[in-house]
Amino acid sequence: MRYLISTLLIILHINVAVALTIETNHSYGAAKTVSDLRILSSTDIDVFAPVLRAYSALNPAVSITYSTASSSDIYRAVSNAEHDFHLIMSSAMDLQMKLVNDGFAKPVSFLERVNLPDWSHWQNKLYGFSLEPIGMVVSASHFNEGDLPNTRRELVSFLRANQANFSRKIVTYDVTSSGAGFLFATQDARQSNSFWRLAEVMGGLAPHLSCCSGAMLDAVNQGEFLLAYNIIGSYAEKRSRLQKNLRVIYFQDYTHMLLRTVFIPRNVTNTASANDFLTFLLNDVGQNFIEQETDMLSLRSDVLTDNPHYKPIRLDTGLLVYLDRLKRQRFLDEWSSALIQ
Amino acid sequence: MNKKFNLSIRNRLLIQLSCVAFAISLCLFLITRIVVLQAITATQDGLLTAAIQSVIDKIYVVENSVSVDLPYDTFSLLGAVGEDRIFYRIDDNGQFLTGYSDFPMPHKFGNIQEPEFSNVEHKGERLRIAATENIVFAMDKRHELRIIIAQSQNFQKSIATKISSNLVLITLFFFMTAILFAFLTANLTIKPIYLFATDVKMRGPNNLRKVSSDVPTELKPLAQSLNEFISRFRSTLRQTETFIAEAAHHIRTPLSVVKSESELALRKSKTPENRERLRTIIKSVDQTNRSASQLLDHAMVLYRAERPETEEFSILYAISEIVTQFKLAADLRDLDLTFSTDASPTQTVNLDRTLFETSVRNLLDNALKYALSETTIIIEFKKTKHNFQLTIKNQYSSAPFLDQKQLYKKFKRGEQTGEIIGSGLGLSIVMEAVSAIGASIEIRKTKGDIVCATLLVPY
Ligand SMILES: Nc1ncnc2c1ncn2[C@@H]1O[C@H](COP(=O)(O)OP(=O)(O)OP(=O)(O)O)[C@@H](O)[C@H]1O
Numbered sequence: 086m087r088y089l090i091s092t093l094l095i096i097l098h099i100n101v102a103v104a105l106t107i108e109t110n111h112s113y114g115a116a117k118t119v120s121d122l123r124i125l126s127s128t129d130i131d132v133f134a135p136v137l138r139a140y141s142a143l144n145p146a147v148s149i150t151y152s153t154a155s156s157s158d159i160y161r162a163v164s165n166a167e168h169d170f171h172l173i174m175s176s177a178m179d180l181q182m183k184l185v186n187d188g189f190a191k192p193v194s195f196l197e198r199v200n201l202p203d204w205s206h207w208q209n210k211l212y213g214f215s216l217e218p219i220g221m222v223v224s225a226s227h228f229n230e231g232d233l234p235n236t237r238r239e240l241v242s243f244l245r246a247n248q249a250n251f252s253r254k255i256v257t258y259d260v261t262s263s264g265a266g267f268l269f270a271t272q273d274a275r276q277s278n279s280f281w282r283l284a285e286v287m288g289g290l291a292p293h294l295s296c297c298s299g300a301m302l303d304a305v306n307q308g309e310f311l312l313a314y315n316i317i318g319s320y321a322e323k324r325s326r327l328q329k330n331l332r333v334i335y336f337q338d339y340t341h342m343l344l345r346t347v348f349i350p351r352n353v354t355n356t357a358s359a360n361d362f363l364t365f366l367l368n369d370v371g372q373n374f375i376e377q378e379t380d381m382l383s384l385r386s387d388v389l390t391d392n393p394h395y396k397p398i399r400l401d402t403g404l405l406v407y408l409d410r411l412k413r414q415r416f417l418d419e420w421s422s423a424l425i426q
Numbered sequence: 427m428n429k430k431f432n433l434s435i436r437n438r439l440l441i442q443l444s445c446v447a448f449a450i451s452l453c454l455f456l457i458t459r460i461v462v463l464q465a466i467t468a469t470q471d472g473l474l475t476a477a478i479q480s481v482i483d484k485i486y487v488v489e490n491s492v493s494v495d496l497p498y499d500t501f502s503l504l505g506a507v508g509e510d511r512i513f514y515r516i517d518d519n520g521q522f523l524t525g526y527s528d529f530p531m532p533h534k535f536g537n538i539q540e541p542e543f544s545n546v547e548h549k550g551e552r553l554r555i556a557a558t559e560n561i562v563f564a565m566d567k568r569h570e571l572r573i574i575i576a577q578s579q580n581f582q583k584s585i586a587t588k589i590s591s592n593l594v595l596i597t598l599f600f601f602m603t604a605i606l607f608a609f610l611t612a613n614l615t616i617k618p619i620y621l622f623a624t625d626v627k628m629r630g631p632n633n634l635r636k637v638s639s640d641v642p643t644e645l646k647p648l649a650q651s652l653n654e655f656i657s658r659f660r661s662t663l664r665q666t667e668t669f670i671a672e673a674a675h676h677i678r679t680p681l682s683v684v685k686s687e688s689e690l691a692l693r694k695s696k697t698p699e700n701r702e703r704l705r706t707i708i709k710s711v712d713q714t715n716r717s718a719s720q721l722l723d724h725a726m727v728l729y730r731a732e733r734p735e736t737e738e739f740s741i742l743y744a745i746s747e748i749v750t751q752f753k754l755a756a757d758l759r760d761l762d763l764t765f766s767t768d769a770s771p772t773q774t775v776n777l778d779r780t781l782f783e784t785s786v787r788n789l790l791d792n793a794l795k796y797a798l799s800e801t802t803i804i805i806e807f808k809k810t811k812h813n814f815q816l817t818i819k820n821q822y823s824s825a826p827f828l829d830q831k832q833l834y835k836k837f838k839r840g841e842q843t844g845e846i847i848g849s850g851l852g853l854s855i856v857m858e859a860v861s862a863i864g865a866s867i868e869i870r871k872t873k874g875d876i877v878c879a880t881l882l883v884p885y
């Protein structure tokens with residue numbers, strides 16, 4: 086495999102015009118001053134790197150730059166149309182949906198026929214490429230095997246029964262700052278009323294609110310916190326291989342599945358490299374690779390059919406609703422009053 | 427212009443009917459399409475109305491202000507079916523409240539039950555807008571809420587194209603069927619004309635029967651004038667025939683007087699010059715007589731050909747009778763006459779006997795006249811698969827024989843007929859008679875200078 090990785094960890098790279106905070110930059114393939122394919126993504130390089138390496142091995146002449154940023158920064162950059170990326174990837178389905186609905190995407194034209202499930206894309210612009218079950222991570226050493234709750238209802242009773250042990254020991258996303266956390270919480274609220282009960286109970290235990298899944302997982306592994314709610318499965322499982330104290334639980338009442346989505350922004354003039362990459366990513370070769378060689382799940386993953394309680398979050402215009410100024414405010418108010426008591 | 431004038435009635439009909447069918451198909455297509463498009467728009471409007479109503483349901487009052495809790499499922503549904511784009515905007519007393527602030531507000535608003543619909547082009551997409559005005563009171567303050575929901579028309583478009591392509595197939599089918607009917611109609615319409623034309627065309631040149639008056643009304647005047655023409659022609663013809671017959675008769679009577687007087691004179695005459703002169707006179711009289719009688723026969727045959735009087739008779743019997751009559755003449759010319767047959771006298775035919783006998787008599791007359799003396803004339807009568815066949819063979823000199831075209835011409839005689847009396851009408855009489863009774867004749871000179879005449883009479 087001939088590939089070149091140059092990892093540049095840029096702590097705070099602020100592009101003045103865009104005000105886009107690039108967290109990391111990685112390059113693959115031929116070294117060129119201006120890359121042929123520039124991807125802006127919210128997905129950690131650790132998770133996505135195998136895909137990039139595989140593509141680069143097949144297309145060594147193509148130079149790729151993979152830049153990561155937070156989903157809200159990505160949204161802002163794209164909606165201001167002040168960036169020069171060929172592909173926009175994000176786990177914030179709602180923000181992606183809004184960008185595409187508002188006309189910031191270009192139609193994708195695949196180089197060959199791709200065979201995708203209907204629910205995985207919206208129009209011919211926004212395409213899901215991997216599935217991520219959203220789960221809960223616990224610090225295994227603090228639980229007896231039989232005590233692990235399998236549903237949210239069980240979790241509520243468990244927390245009520247063990248209030249003393251879990252006070253200040255729960256961590257979850259701060260939905261006011263994390264786009265992904267906001268999406269997970271709103272989908273929870275939409276799915277079931279028991280979410281608010283759980284939020285109340287958690288709120289009673291003075292939970293810690295965090296911005297980022299990495300930090301949450303580290304803390305749980307060290308036993309600083311015992312339970313992290315709404316964590317993307319792929320991160321957690323990857324970590325749990327090294328951090329043996331991590332234990333991922335997918336609830337059986339329902340487990341939402343996040344679609345990581347990608348689109349070609351409207352201002353791209355030469356879409357050839359983007360179309361080529363998307364063809365690779367979404368055809369059977371790319372999807373099989375994602376399923377077998379990465380911690381992500383492919384769109385056709387057996388996990389979906391084997392577990393009827395796994396529900397992909399629907400990629401449709403319903404996602405716009407919680408981005409509405411009033412609706413968002415109302416949700417955040419309710420969430421705050423439940424969790425910050 | 428001229429070419430167009432020559433176009434057959436059938437093709438004209440076809441073209442005209444096809445044009446009509448095409449016009450009707452086109453109208454059908456356009457009208458159905460318009461109705462379908464209206465139905466599709468009505469469906470979209472219904473969906474938007476329901477959406478706006480469910481949004482209004484979610485309007486609530488907090489303290490002294492108004493807020494909206496957008497319904498997730500409504501928005502999900504609006505965009506799910508055709509993956510349509512959605513825009514919305516809510517204004518409170520003319521102030522932007524939420525939604526897309528850059529979305530232009532329409533001028534007219536409906537109520538909850540009946541939103542005002544309009545079309546607009548926004549961000550490169552054609553949108554259908556539903557606009558409603560709703561009044562809400564919060565702490566006695568009047569809030570005039572203006573709500574719009576706009577949806578792109580992908581779903582509508584995709585249904586419209588689907589239905590349109592089906593519609594194209596249906597219209598095409600309709601058109602094809604119409605063309606088929608046009609074809610049938612054209613053929614049906616043209617059939618009586620065609621039958622009439624073939625009826626007129628198929629009749630022989632001497633068939634002067636009236637054409638059938640069983641024709642469509644439009645053709646009646648034509649049939650009528652044709653029949654009038656035919657009957658006028660027939661009466662003229664009849665007059666001519668009668669005239670010829672009478673003329674021949676009037677010539678023959680005095681001629682026979684001249685002949686008998688001349689023969690008397692010949693017997694009494696002493697000088698060789700006188701005798702020679704008288705012989706020439708007698709010969710001319712014979713010649714004239716022959717011509718007159720053949721003319722008479724010709725007129726008779728023509729007349730009978732027009733309305734043959736069929737009767738059933740034994741064909742073998744009729745032939746042998748004629749052969750017997752010619753025996754004497756053959757003896758005079760030192761000719762042998764042999765007659766052989768395998769037919770039986772019980773076999774009969776049903777046709778005009780006079781015409782038949784006239785033909786046979788003329789053929790035999792020729793054979794006797796032109797055969798070299800002291801030869802044999804062979805007459806055979808057979809029954810073949812489809813016909814009765816009469817062959818008459820006589821020995822002829824090596825002189826050239828008239829070709830087939832000349833043979834049946836009126837007044838056309840062979841070159842070396844010399845002393846032999848004849849008018850040149852014989853074979854044309856045979857031809858007329860034979861075609862009137864549906865038989866056929868063939869005369870050719872075969873090997874050994876034998877002239878062979880074959881008469882075929884169908885059963
Ligand atoms: N059997 C025959 N043998 C030889 N020549 C013939 C024979 N029949 C007809 N012809 C030739 O055909 C010519 C036309 O015959 P057709 O019977 O029409 O006239 P014709 O015999 O001369 O006169 P008509 O029969 O009116 O007295 C004859 O002049 C003769 O030359």
Ligand SMILES: [Mg+2]
Nearest residue numbers: 792848852853
């Ligand atoms: Mg003759």
